[in-house]
Structure formats: structure tokens, C-alpha cells
Amino acid sequence: MAAAIKAVNAKIRSNKVLDYFCSTHFWGPASNFGIPLAAVMDTQKSPEFGTFMRYALAVTPRNGLLFACHFVNFNAQLTQMYRWYDYNYQGGKTKWENIKLEAERQGDMAGKEAQGIVNKVEQKGREAVEEVKRKVS
Template sequence: MSAGFKGFKEFLFSKQSLRYVCSTHFWGPVSNFGIPVAAVLDLNKDADLISGPMTGSLILYSLVFMRYSLAVTPKNYLLFGCHFVNELAQLGQGARWVNHHYVTGKTEEKATN
């Protein structure tokens, strides 16, 4: 076994690492990653399916929790990363929603046909 692998193994199975993996500072953000994963997968779906108010709410939600993740002690960078990814995905969805409803006018075309 190489020294680097042995050191990593000792770190991975140390009391501090195991305590972190068994805490809500780890499992909360891990379970919360379903939101940004779903948002990223939804970027390929039809823009008619996007809810503007919900997307706006999720943009604000992620901004608040990005700030919260850095305000708690100890700082929760995993939670920050989760909400950072969600923020980017929701901003993409919001841009698609604005483009679909206000820029291209596809909603008006469907109503007249």
C-alpha cells in the first residue's frame, strides 16, 4: 500500500471524518442535492412547463441558504455548493421562462392559432 493511500484511508476512517459523515451537516445537503439535479435535468424540457413564480421563489431560496451556509459555525461548504448549483440552474430556468413568455412571444402565437 502506498503512503498516500494509507494516509487517505486513515483520514477517511478517523473519528472526525466519521462524525462529519454521520451529521446533518453532511446528510442535509446530500439529500438536498435532489433539487438542483432535477433543475439541471429540467433545462432540456419544454419552456411551457416552467412556473415563473416557483422559479423566482427557488432563486431567492437558494440565495438565502447560500448565505446561511456561510453564516453557521462551522461553515457548511457542501450546503453552499448545493445551493450554488441550484441557483445557476434556476437562473437558467428563469431566463428560459422570460425568453419564452416575453421575448419570443410563443405564448401569444399559440393563443391565436
Template sequence: MASGFAAWLRSPAAREYFFSTHFWGPVANWGLPLAALSDLVNKDEEFISGTMTTALAAYSMVFMRFAWQVQPRNYLLFACHATNATAQTLNDIRFVRYWYMGGRDAKLKEQSKNGLTEAGAKIEEAGAQVKGKVVEAVEAARKSASK
């Protein structure tokens, strides 16, 4: 199998394929699914555009059908658009959950809870520092009064 593939790579048919739009179109198009996957992992739901994400998912679904119908079938283009449609749909689900199903409220509640916890910790730390300073001042006053 590997030797057959290696022989095909050296053939004129391989050169014809690798220098065609049937190959380079999908390769160039892989930027869309890679960006969608990056958004899926790194982007906060607050910054996802529901309109654009839905449009890109629909676009990829249309071109998945095109990649399947064109002769010869373009499996690379199909895989590219299947990946993009899946990632954009997942981003759309994240968007809907955040803005319409209480995700934003839960996140804000969690942030305020964390903020209060952090503020309480800072207040306790400041109180401990003040207490330490007061104790030092009282001890200094006792020493100066005993002299």
C-alpha cells in the first residue's frame, strides 16, 4: 500500500492533482475551520458573533454538498467544510447558551461571587496588616513609657 502511494506520488497524475484547484482550493479554505476551532477553544462566548457563526455554518453545509456532488468528488474540500460546519455549529450552541439560556447571568454571578471572595481576602489581609501595625505601636508606646 505504501509503495503504491509512493509510486503514485511520482506519477504525472499526482503532479496534476497537486497543481490543481481541486487540491489548492481546499488547502486555502482550511483557514476557516482552523479559526473556528481556535474560537471554540480560546474565545469567550461574549465575543462570538451569532450572525456570522450561523452564516459560516450554513455556508459550509452548502459547500459540503457541492464537494460531494462535483465529479470527481473532492474529499479534501468535503472534510474541510464538514470540520468548519461542526466547529461553527458548536460555537453557535455556545453563543445561544450564553446569551439566551442563562449562561451570561451565571457567569456574571460567578464573577461577582469570586470578586466578593477576593475582596474579603484583601480586607482580611489589610486588617491583619493594620493589627500588626497597632500591636507594634502599642509595644513601642509601652517601651517609651517604661523608660
């Protein structure tokens, strides 16, 4: 029996099309596509019958993990939609440009301050070397 299964598996894996259709690279996205498909289908129904998260609580036994997954996904997508709207229509683009300019300015200031500290340390090091040379001589 194991040899027969091994032979079928080898036959599937030798054909690129069958190999793709029998892999998680196909079935993972194909299964996951059911979520947006259900959401699109729900747009044609009355708002009282929305099933985006309700399904997870309607099945028996209730699936709290699936509900939590849908809840987090819903809020993440809502946040992304708000960020897109804010960036493109509420002045977010100029706000981010100003933040970048301010970060560059502060980075330049920090770099200059760091260079000043390096110069002071080098000067103190040279002074220490000179003092040691004087004491040794």
C-alpha cells in the first residue's frame, strides 16, 4: 500500500501542473479567498444578515479563535483604510514629509553633536599622551 501511495505521489510531483494544484501554494490562497468572496456576496444581502464575523459564533460549537481572527482582520483593514484616507485626503502626505524633514534635521544635529564629542575625546586623548610623554622623559 505504501508503495502505491509513493508511486501516485511521484506521478503527481512529476507533472508541474498537478504538483501546483496539489500543493499548499494553491490550496492555501484558494481557501483564504473564501473570506473576501463571502464579504462581497454579503453586499447583496440585507445588512442584518452580514456574516463576516457572525459565522464564527453561529456554528456549533462556537469558534472563538475564528471570531478573534476575523475581528483582528476587520480592525486592521479598517485602520489601513483610515491611514490611506488620511494620507491622501486629510493632509497626511504633507505631515509625513514634515516628519521626514524634521527627522533628517535632528539626525544632522545629532551627527554634528556626536562629531563634537569625538573631537573633544580625541583632544583629551592627545593631551593625555603628551602628559605621559612629559612624565616619562
